[in-house]
Amino acid sequence: MSAMNFIEQIRQRDRVFDFIQPQASSRLDVSHGNILYLEDISVSFDGFKAINNLNLYIKEGELRCIIGPNGAGKTTMMDIITGKTRPDTGSAWFGSRINLLELDEPEIAEAGIGRKFQKPTVFENHLVVDNLELAMAGNKSVITSLFARLSAAQKERIDEVLETIGLKDNKYRLAGSLSHGQKQWLEIGMLLMQNPKLLLVDEPVAGMTHQEMDRTAELLKSLAGQHSVVVVEHDMDFVRSIANHVTVLHQGSVLAEGTMDQVQSNPKVVEVYLGE
Amino acid sequence: MLDKALMNDRLIFDKKTQSFLAILTAVALLVSLLNTFVPEGHILHCSTFTVTLLGKYLCYALLAVSVDLVWGYLGILSLGHGAFFALGGYAMGMYLMRQIGDRGVYGDPLLPDFMVFLNWKELPWFWHGFDMFWFASLMVILVPGLLAFVFGWMAFRSRVTGVYLSIITQALTYALQQAFFRNEMGFGGNNGLTDFKEIMGFDLQSDATRLGLFLCTALALGLGYMACRYIVCSKLGRVAVAVRDAESRTRFIGYRVDKVKLWIFTFSAILAGIAGALYVPQVGIINPGEFNPINSIEIVIWVAVGGRATLYGAVVGAILINYAKSTFTGWLPDAWLFALGGIFVFVTLYLPKGVTGFLNRKQEQLA
Ligand SMILES: Nc1ncnc2c1ncn2[C@@H]1O[C@H](COP(=O)(O)OP(=O)(O)O)[C@@H](O)[C@H]1O
Ligand SMILES: [Mg+2]
Numbered sequence: 072m073s074a075m076n077f078i079e080q081i082r083q084r085d086r087v088f089d090f091i092q093p094q095a096s097s098r099l100d101v102s103h104g105n106i107l108y109l110e111d112i113s114v115s116f117d118g119f120k121a122i123n124n125l126n127l128y129i130k131e132g133e134l135r136c137i138i139g140p141n142g143a144g145k146t147t148m149m150d151i152i153t154g155k156t157r158p159d160t161g162s163a164w165f166g167s168r169i170n171l172l173e174l175d176e177p178e179i180a181e182a183g184i185g186r187k188f189q190k191p192t193v194f195e196n197h198l199v200v201d202n203l204e205l206a207m208a209g210n211k212s213v214i215t216s217l218f219a220r221l222s223a224a225q226k227e228r229i230d231e232v233l234e235t236i237g238l239k240d241n242k243y244r245l246a247g248s249l250s251h252g253q254k255q256w257l258e259i260g261m262l263l264m265q266n267p268k269l270l271l272v273d274e275p276v277a278g279m280t281h282q283e284m285d286r287t288a289e290l291l292k293s294l295a296g297q298h299s300v301v302v303v304e305h306d307m308d309f310v311r312s313i314a315n316h317v318t319v320l321h322q323g324s325v326l327a328e329g330t331m332d333q334v335q336s337n338p339k340v341v342e343v344y345l346g347e
Numbered sequence: 348m349l350d351k352a353l354m355n356d357r358l359i360f361d362k363k364t365q366s367f368l369a370i371l372t373a374v375a376l377l378v379s380l381l382n383t384f385v386p387e388g389h390i391l392h393c394s395t396f397t398v399t400l401l402g403k404y405l406c407y408a409l410l411a412v413s414v415d416l417v418w419g420y421l422g423i424l425s426l427g428h429g430a431f432f433a434l435g436g437y438a439m440g441m442y443l444m445r446q447i448g449d450r451g452v453y454g455d456p457l458l459p460d461f462m463v464f465l466n467w468k469e470l471p472w473f474w475h476g477f478d479m480f481w482f483a484s485l486m487v488i489l490v491p492g493l494l495a496f497v498f499g500w501m502a503f504r505s506r507v508t509g510v511y512l513s514i515i516t517q518a519l520t521y522a523l524q525q526a527f528f529r530n531e532m533g534f535g536g537n538n539g540l541t542d543f544k545e546i547m548g549f550d551l552q553s554d555a556t557r558l559g560l561f562l563c564t565a566l567a568l569g570l571g572y573m574a575c576r577y578i579v580c581s582k583l584g585r586v587a588v589a590v591r592d593a594e595s596r597t598r599f600i601g602y603r604v605d606k607v608k609l610w611i612f613t614f615s616a617i618l619a620g621i622a623g624a625l626y627v628p629q630v631g632i633i634n635p636g637e638f639n640p641i642n643s644i645e646i647v648i649w650v651a652v653g654g655r656a657t658l659y660g661a662v663v664g665a666i667l668i669n670y671a672k673s674t675f676t677g678w679l680p681d682a683w684l685f686a687l688g689g690i691f692v693f694v695t696l697y698l699p700k701g702v703t704g705f706l707n708r709k710q711e712q713l714a
Contacts, residue, residue: 153599180601192596194589201585206600213603213610216583265600 099166099183099268101131106269106299107152112161113323114147121147122158123323129269134295136310137303138334139320140343145303146189148320149271153186154179165269177211185267189274189303191254195247199238199257202246203229206261229264235293236260237286252283259290270294272302276309288312319343359573359580367659368569374401375565382558395554399629400673402561404666406626409568411649411661413618416575418647419656420584421611422591424509427516428619429643430523431491433633435620437527438490440540440633441474442483443551447544460542461535471533480547487624488617495616496609503605503612508594517640524638539634546628557629564625568662571618575658578611587611588656641684648691654701663703 099106107129114122122144129135137145150156151163154176163171169182194202207225209215221229233239236256241249246257255275262270272291276284284306291313294300304310310317310331317334319327327337334340378401381393410432417423449456453463457470476482498519502512530536549556578584589597590604598604627633645668653664668687676683698705 155595155599176595176598177601177603180599186599188596192593194592194596196588196592197585204582205585205589205597205602208601211601211603213583213606216586216602216607217578217581219582261600 098168100168101166101268103167104130106131106133106166107301108162108164108167109148109152110162110164112148112151112158112163114151114156114158120323122151125161125320125324127318127325129299129301131299132296133316134291134300134314135302136314136317137301137320138305138307138310138317139326143320144323145320146273147323149186149273149301149303152179152271153184180265180267181211183266183268184271185262185265185269186271187255187258187262187273187275189277191251191258193246193249193254193257193261195245197246198243199233199246199249200229200242202257202261203232203264206264208264208266232260232263235263236290252279252287255279255283255287256290259287263294268298270298270300272300274303274305276304276306284309285312357580359576363657363659364573364576367572367662371565371569375562378561379558382554395557398554398561399557402557402564402629403626404669405561405564405568406622406629407646407649407665407669408662409564409571409622409625410619410646411653411665412568412572412575412658413615413622414646415650415655415658415661416578416618417612417615418650419658419661420579420591421587421608422594423608423612424513424647425516425612425615426513426640426643426647427520428616428646429640430516430520430638431495431616431619432623432626432642433520433523433527433635433637434491434494435487435623436627436633436637437534437540437623438477438483438486438620439624439627440543441477441486441534442480443543443546443628444540445474445478446546447542450544451542459535459540461530461538462533465530474533484624487620491620491623492613492617495613499609499612503608506605517643520638520643521640524635524640527635527638535634537635539632539636540627541632541634543628543631551628551631560625560629564629567621567625571621572658572662574614575618578614579658583607583611645687648687650701652690652694652698652701654703654705657701657703660701660703664701667702 105128107127109125109127112122112125113120125144125148127148137148139145147156151158152171154171154174157172165171165179165182165184171179174182194205197205204221204225207228230239233242236259238249238253238257238260241253246254249257259272259275262272275291276287279287288309291300291302302310302313315330317329317331318325319334319337319340321343326343327334327340329337378393378398381391382395382398385392387394410428413431414425414428417425444459447459451460451463453460455463458467462470477486502515507515526532527534527539528537534540543551545551546556546560549559551557579587586597586602586607590602590607594604623633623637646665649664649668650661651664652668653662654660668690671690672683672687675686694701700707
């Protein structure tokens, strides 16, 4: 199989061999302005269409909020982007060169897509600093991991991220002993360590106090620009405080798109939300 | 304070490891002295029978450590490690068979007795090379390692986990047991391999050889333990625990979970094989009974009783339970499995971190 690919590659004179090509993350091509293209995507679970002809484009450096009632398919959409769920039809491209449907989860992570889960999942039995270490970008093969030692620069990077997420004083605590909000931040910190081009953040403020929410909003806003950020959230105040561009998902497809005000005055959106 | 305690755990030679190595060395020295220099009949004399019994326990301890590595740290509940142990044992057994030479009952210079008995005229191809110790030693590592690699490659790549994985590991050892029972397989069938005479020219019945085997086992346990300790203290060890606790999360941050599992599982199987190879010359026999699925379940119970994910807990559990088994079976042979089941239930309910976890907690309360 791989021998065939190899011969195929040799025949195509205009192409560079895959193994000489730089890592996927540096192959990312956003020269057309968009970092994510989802086109005509559909998924059904046992006949139920969770995603139905979804089209979504995310611009480079953008902070996009996705809202929608429970069961609208927001989490499923993230599952598709990160390789957890395969769509029945449609295409998903990261930049204009990386076909997400050909990659599996670690490859997608390596290509530069990071994800924060709806339910905060940090490694509870590890220290905060270990959680960040594990998430750090770099070679993640078995052998490298067996002999890995943190360099001074890497330690510094960890401290930097600890500072950003406000967990500096909790560096050596077990992640499992953090409060709910702190776990959410730690997870965002882990995302930052991965240094992804695109961050997918699923319900980051669920269960947070107002103060914690404000901090999270600051954090996410500071990330946009260098990173493209997609935030799924229920809390309207929170969405209003961070996003200038909002997409409303309903029954697996896009119902409306625009600024928060446009979206909120859209009669279709009002109907869906009032009907809930 | 808490920070320091937690950071201390990450040192390869932490307090527990130091204690473990000190005790192991002390036992090895003491047993040697009491066996060699204290005259027989003296109350302090350590009989060769006891030396071999201890050697057997240390083999079990190494086996338990290998299971703790995959179960405690990686979350793979292998109910088939007995198979790797037995395969290592068979590789050593084949070497010991070839060492018998023409001293067998039938006096055939090349063929082991059971082959003569079956009227075989020549040595099967897979018996070649086993007259050389280095070759047999290589097979002790390669055969369990390769089986674990192929098995793991298929299982982990298709993401078989949890109970399903445990069941197919049971099936694996059961299938091997059935295969090794057959005479045509060429491993001595039901009777297995036995009547060994010597190892590397040393008489297996002599006290010195027995003591030497015991010391080799202690050394293997020490080295195997430290190798595992190195792994669990490395970043790979932290990845393993991450896989155990949140497998898909680990995948999403870019680790190839299947490869992490594959390599650690294979390494663990090799350790189990080495334990088996040291076991066979000490007990003097290897037969398909070693593949019995029950054996593999017992190993897991040793680890649970001693305390998971500590390595030393596995050692303690293996020795405690096997000591109890030796005592108990002499007394009420038929009831052992019930007693073992009872112990397992008790530990699961009341000592979730095993005996060592319980002792650690008591110690902390006193401090
Ligand atoms: N693996 C799955 N199997 C079956 N149904 C699923 C699965 N994942 C999601 N669904 C269904 O798809 C719909 C969309 O779910 P989800 O994407 O989690 O919604 P949201 O995150 O917008 O609340 C829900 O009705 C859910 O029950
Ligand atoms: Mg959701």
